[in-house]
Each structure stands twice: as structure tokens, then as C-alpha cells.
Amino acid sequence: MDAAVFKRCLRRSPLAQWALGAGIAALLMPVASVAQTLRLIDGDMVKEVDVEQLRQSSDSHFQVFDPYQGENVAMQGMPFAEFLARHFGRVPDKLRFTAWDGYEVTLGGWDDPNWYLVTIENDKPLTLRSRGPVRLVEREYGDRDVNSLREFNDWIWMIRSIEARG
Amino acid sequence: MKPTLDSSRDIDGKGPASSKRPVRYIKWLSLSLMSFMALMVLIIYEARWVLPEIQTYFSQSGNLTGQQLATRSRHYLQDAQARLLDIPGPEERAAAITDIELAYGLFDVDVYHQHYDCTSPSLSVLDETVTALENNNVLPVILARELLDPIACLTRIEMGQLDLRGEAINSFSDRTRWHNQVLIYTSLLIFAFGLLFWWLHDRQLRRTEKATQETLRWMERAMRDPLTGIGNRSALHQDVMQQEQQSLGLVLVDIDFFKQYNDTMGHPAGDALLRHLVLLIADALPEEATLYRLGGDEFAALLPCKDVDALGRYCQQLHLQVQQSAFSHAAHPNKKQVTLSIGATCFIPSRVGFPRAYEAADKALYQVKTAGRDDWHIIAIA
Numbered sequence: 001m002d003a004a005v006f007k008r009c010l011r012r013s014p015l016a017q018w019a020l021g022a023g024i025a026a027l028l029m030p031v032a033s034v035a036q037t038l039r040l041i042d043g044d045m046v047k048e049v050d051v052e053q054l055r056q057s058s059d060s061h062f063q064v065f066d067p068y069q070g071e072n073v074a075m076q077g078m079p080f081a082e083f084l085a086r087h088f089g090r091v092p093d094k095l096r097f098t099a100w101d102g103y104e105v106t107l108g109g110w111d112d113p114n115w116y117l118v119t120i121e122n123d124k125p126l127t128l129r130s131r132g133p134v135r136l137v138e139r140e141y142g143d144r145d146v147n148s149l150r151e152f153n154d155w156i157w158m159i160r161s162i163e164a165r166g
Numbered sequence: 167m168k169p170t171l172d173s174s175r176d177i178d179g180k181g182p183a184s185s186k187r188p189v190r191y192i193k194w195l196s197l198s199l200m201s202f203m204a205l206m207v208l209i210i211y212e213a214r215w216v217l218p219e220i221q222t223y224f225s226q227s228g229n230l231t232g233q234q235l236a237t238r239s240r241h242y243l244q245d246a247q248a249r250l251l252d253i254p255g256p257e258e259r260a261a262a263i264t265d266i267e268l269a270y271g272l273f274d275v276d277v278y279h280q281h282y283d284c285t286s287p288s289l290s291v292l293d294e295t296v297t298a299l300e301n302n303n304v305l306p307v308i309l310a311r312e313l314l315d316p317i318a319c320l321t322r323i324e325m326g327q328l329d330l331r332g333e334a335i336n337s338f339s340d341r342t343r344w345h346n347q348v349l350i351y352t353s354l355l356i357f358a359f360g361l362l363f364w365w366l367h368d369r370q371l372r373r374t375e376k377a378t379q380e381t382l383r384w385m386e387r388a389m390r391d392p393l394t395g396i397g398n399r400s401a402l403h404q405d406v407m408q409q410e411q412q413s414l415g416l417v418l419v420d421i422d423f424f425k426q427y428n429d430t431m432g433h434p435a436g437d438a439l440l441r442h443l444v445l446l447i448a449d450a451l452p453e454e455a456t457l458y459r460l461g462g463d464e465f466a467a468l469l470p471c472k473d474v475d476a477l478g479r480y481c482q483q484l485h486l487q488v489q490q491s492a493f494s495h496a497a498h499p500n501k502k503q504v505t506l507s508i509g510a511t512c513f514i515p516s517r518v519g520f521p522r523a524y525e526a527a528d529k530a531l532y533q534v535k536t537a538g539r540d541d542w543h544i545i546a547i548a
Contacts, residue, residue, distance in 0.1 A: 069276050101238060128268055157271070
């Protein structure tokens with residue numbers, strides 16, 4: 001069936017139009033549901049946090065030079081230590097991060113007000129394409145060289161889950 | 167018979183030369199310690215800062231840049247390509263879109279835009295591919311073929327970045343080699359300086375000790391009578407000061423008609439007589455007694471004094487022993503042998519003071535002389 005015939009069939013049959021719309025919606029559903037939650041794990045407790053909720057509670061705004069994008073960006077998020085305290089009741093000694101791209105790492109020292117959990121960048125929600133939906137960044141770089149990405153290799157992108165260790 | 171010196175007072179050194187010495191001494195020691203400390207700091211610096219930097223270069227696993235972003239992006243594109251070539255259903259298409267989105271996120275990095283001109287066109291291709299997949303208006307196999315260019319671009323980026331990394335590692339390796347050489351030579355230099363300063367410090371210490379010993383020897387000589395080897399007046403004062411709380415006997419001994427002896431027998435014989443008499447007096451008095459020569463023919467003895475009677479017995483014994491020795495004295499007006507006049511007193515320095523005790527003993531001696539010499543007398547101090 002070529003495209004012209006297909007279009008004619010659609011015009012004649014409203015039911016076919018509805019069926020096509022429903023089919024497209026069904027196809028898009030899995031895509032829309034990807035990367036919309038952040039999983040938090042603390043021992044046996046597993047909690048899914050809606051990313052949209054996180055965006056709504058992202059009330060810290062700051063400008064920062066993103067070394068990966070090579071430009072200043074307006075970021076919006078929340079202090080990470082506060083986020084941890086709110087959801088884990090403490091700042092765990094170490095955290096195990098799993099990203100949507102399969103990256104996994106365990107790091108400590110999160111009781112540091114310099115770390116922010118960012119959900120919005122330049123007024124747009126972070127997506128996988130923009131290394132979201134949530135990303136951990138530092139607000140101040142100190143004397144680090146922004147041209148050396150090696151100096152920022154503890155940034156964590158595309159966070160899918162955070163597990164408390166200790 | 168040996169005057170005791172207050173060595174601690176001498177070692178302290180009150181003179182200008184000795185006051186400068188400790189400063190110089192501290193300088194060498196400080197410099198030596200500072201050198202060794204500098205060496206320690208260098209080693210700690212090396213371990214704390216330089217080694218982690220090496221690790222940053224050579225250990226790139228377990229962090230964001232551990233594997234090239236381009237490599238990870240390519241893997242996602244290849245996964246998406248495999249899904250699209252496999253006649254995908256809705257779920258597979260959605261998974262392919264997620265893969266491309268992830269690949270896009272890892273691809274869209276400033277450093278790639280700057281150095282590789284294929285980056286922006288490739289990202290556009292990815293964008294169009296996602297749109298086409300969402301709209302489902304292009305055959306998946308065509309979209310899979312469209313991904314070849316971005317994959318080729320990513321491979322080019324990987325190779326380019328590997329070259330850059332290789333160059334960076336070579337450059338770092340060269341710098342590390344140079345750094346190590348500087349470190350080795352600097353450490354050796356600092357160590358050598360440390361040893362040099364330590365040697366100078368040690369030499370200074372030995373010189374200081376030698377100078378102190380020399381001073382002590384001079385001080386000791388200054389407290390002794392060179393002819394007889396016994397203490398002099400200064401030594402007597404010092405010894406009295408050191409025994410302020412004890413009951414002491416002070417015995418003054420004068421050789422009768424010693425001037426005439428010298429005039430008749432000659433001064434060498436007079437000197438010999440003085441040395442003999444020192445031995446005799448030392449022998450007659452108890453072992454604890456210390457002898458001093460106060461002047462030409464005047465001696466003093468300082469000894470523990472339990473009471474005046476005991477002191478009297480010592481004086482008597484001394485007097486008798488001289489008589490028995492019968493040193494010949496041709497110029498003596500009464501006898502033909504040497505005689506002694508002896509005056510003594512018993513005192514506690516802290517109560518009566520040495521000047522008063524000396525005055526009493528001298529008065530006793532004077533009484534013996536005025537009474538005709540060759541006798542002993544004790545005056546007790548009230």
C-alpha cells in the first residue's frame with residue numbers, strides 16, 4: 001500500500017483515524033515513560049521519586065560554566081545534602097549511583113554544600129539527551145581548570161538510582 | 167687538700183664570647199634539622215600530590231571519563247542499529263529511541279564540537295532519526311543505515327582522542343622523568359646539606375666542650391698555689407661558701423722567722439721548706455682537712471669541727487709533729503729548728519660569717535706570736 005492510498009483510507013474512515021491515533025499513542029507510551037523516575041534504595045527500602053516532583057521542588061537557581069558544554073548555563077536544582085537528608089533521613093557515608101547509560105559508581109563525601117542535584121537547565125527540563133533527567137554538579141569549582149574534563153570526572157549524569165551505603 | 171671548683175658557674179659562661187656561642191650552635195643545629203625536615207616535606211609532597219596526579223593520568227576506570235564518551239555513545243548507536251535491523255516492534259523502537267537519546271547525550275560534548283567537524287551533522291542525523299522513529303514514517307533499515315555516518319564520526323573521534331591522550335601521556339611521562347631527576351638531585355643536595363650542617367654543629371659542639379674544659383682548667387689553676395699545689399685564698403673563700411651550714415675549724419699556720427730562713431738558706435730552700443711543711447700539715451690534720459696557702463709563709467686549713475677540744479687536739483698534734491720533724495733553721499733566734507705559730511677557731515659560716523672567723527683565728531695566731539711563738543691557741547667565737 002502506497003502513501004496516497006493510505007491517506008485516502010484514513011479520510012474516508014473516522015474509525016481508522018482513531019485507530020491510527022491510538023496506535024501512535026501506544027507506540028510513544030514506552031518512550032514517554034523512560035527516565036521519569038529516580039529510584040532511591042536504602043537497605044530494603046526502595047522508593048521511586050517522580051522526576052517531575054523533583055523539578056517542582058528545584059528552587060535553587062545558579063549560573064555555572066558547564067565544562068562539557070563549554071558555556072555558561074542557568075541551572076536549577078536543590079542542594080544534594082538536603083535532598084539526601086529529606087529522603088534518607090541522613091547523609092549516608094557512601095552512595096552507589098546507577099545511571100541510565102549503565103554507568104555505576106560508589107562515592108562518598110556528600111555532606112558538602114557544593115553539590116547540587118539539577119533537574120532543569122536553561123529553563124528546560126533535563127532529558128537523556130541533555131544528560132538528565134537528574135544530574136549531580138558542583139556549584140563552585142575552586143581553582144580547577146574548566147578546560148580539563150578530567151577535573152570534573154566525578155560529575156554524575158543521567159542518574160537512574162541512588163543507593164545508600166552506610 | 168683539693169679545692170673544689172663550682173664548675174656549673176663556669177659552664178654557664180657569663181662572658182661575651184660564651185654568650186655568642188649558643189646562638190651559633192643553635193644555628194647549625196637548626197639548619198641541619200631544617201634540611202632533614204625539608205627532605206621529609208619533599209617526600210610527603212611527592213606521596214600526597216604527585217602520585218595522585220599520576221594516577222589521574224594512568225588510572226581512568228570507574229569515573230565519568232574512564233571510558234571515552236565517544237566510545238560509549240558509539241556502543242549505544244550500534245545497539246540502536248542492531249534493534250532497527252531486526253524488524254523492530256513498538257517496544258524495540260522505543261528502546262532504539264532511548265539508545266539514540268543516550269548516544270546523543272554522550273556525543274553532544276563541547277570538546278567534540280570544537281575538534282571534530284562531523285559532530286554537529288551527526289547530531290542532526292540522530293535528531294532526525296529519533297523524529298522519524300517517533301513518527302514511524304521511514305523504514306527502520308533505512309534509519310539503521312542513516313546511523314552509519316554518526317558511528318563513523320564517533321570512531322574518528324575515538325581515534326583522535328586516543329592520539330591526544332597518547333600525546334598527553336607522553337608529555338606527562340617526559341615531565342615525570344624530569345621531575346624525578348630534579349627530585350633525586352634535590353633530595354641528595356638537601357641530604358648533603360643536612361649532613362654538612364650536622365657536621366658543623368657537631369664540630370661546634372666539640373669546640374664548645376673543649377673551650378669549656380680549657381676554661382675549667384684555667385679556673386682551677388687560678389684557685390691553686392703554683393708552688394705547693396694547694397688552694398689559695400680564693401679557694402678558701404669558695405670552700406667556706408659551699409659549706410655555710412656546717413661547723414668548720416679554721417686553722418692559721420705561720421712559720422716562725424721564715425724571712426730569716428730565706429735570708430740564710432736562700433729562697434730555693436725556703437720554697438722546699440714550704441712544700442715539706444704542706445706535706446707535714448696534711449699528715450698531721452685529719453683526712454677531711456683542706457689546705458690553703460694565704461701568703462708567703464702563712465697557711466690555712468679548713469676542716470670539720472665537732473667541738474673546740476677536738477680542734478685543739480689537731481693543733482696540738484700539728485705542733486708536736488713539726489717539733490718531731492726537726493727541720494733545721496740556722497737563723498732561728500731561740501732554737502735551731504723550724505717552729506710554727508698556730509691560731510684557730512671553730513665556726514658556722516652562715517651564723518658568724520667568714521670574716522669574723524678569720525679575724526678570730528688571726529687574733530689567736532697573733533696572741534701566740536706575741537707570747538713568744540712556737541705554740542697554738544684557739545679563740546672560741548661567742
